[in-house]
Amino acid sequence: MITNSDLKTLRHTLRDWRREGLSIALVPTMGNLHEGHISLLARAREIADRSVVSIFVNPIQFGRGEDYERYPSTLDADRAKLEAAGLDLLFAPNLAELYPGGIEEDTRVTVPALSDILCGEFRPGHFSGVTTVVSKLFINTQPDYALFGEKDFQQVMVIRRMVHDLLFPVEIIGMPIIREADGLAMSSRNSYLKPEERRVAAGIYASLTRAAEELRVQAQAIAVLESRCQEELKVLGMRPEYISVRNATDLTLPKAGDQDLIILAAAWLGGARLIDNIRVMLAQPLAGC
DSSP: OEEEOSHHHHHHHHHHHHHTTOOEEEEEEOSSOOHHHHHHHHHHHHHOSEEEEEEOOOGGGSOTTSSTTTSOOOHHHHHHHHHHTTOSEEEOOOHHHHOTTOTTTSOOOOOTTTTSSTHHHHSTTHHHHHHHHHHHHHHHHOOSEEEEEGGGHHHHHHHHHHHHHHTOOOEEEEEOOOBOTTSOBOOGGGGGOOHHHHHHHTHHHHHHHHHHHHHHHOTTOHHHHHHHHHHHHHHTTOEEEEEEEEETTTOOOOOTTOOEEEEEEEEEETTEEEEEEEEEEOSSOOSOO
């Protein structure tokens, strides 16, 4: 496994691969890797000749008072996991090189509208930080494929829109959520949970599962369903930011004729912000909401 930390060396290696006609798949991460990340790498190795994983804790996607300073840094352990999983190249850039203009003045890439709803409403500027760093990674790795986990469903949608609008020649592949045995979506931030919090954390998935079943049976009761889920999470000691049923193709609010829906949730439990979602394909299109 090759490990690069500077752009010049990275570009040189990737240029040689392209000259050989090899395809490249990129998995962008912030490190502290778990089985969800490894599943992305496994798929990357299936679809491309060479696999690249980036590890970079991106400061501009963290808001004021968020967990940038305490986000877990486990580079040595991550490197061992990636090598065992058959990775070809690990790219771990330094901050100054990736943001030559400084993190306050550097150019930003922003996807309008879609970045301002759901998580974007509660984390202003977050998705601009994501699309900016992903753009930099795409420009420097020039991958044929880029893989992202669908736990961050809105993030995948935002990146797809960016790729479409900016004409990046890369195929975005969303990969299914990998869950713990009790249903909790795997996340690097799950390590923030105290033991007693971890015991109830899977309640967010249980609530979404019940909501999905109800939605399939009685799709018109969407507002009631969202409200009840919020109350269920509060009973568990969580602080919900939102529970929202949306059109799964564009994250707009459901309307008559929609059939492919998704229930998205974000809630705080102690010091951990949990997000999750369940996709729901209705047997019949919505008659109304």
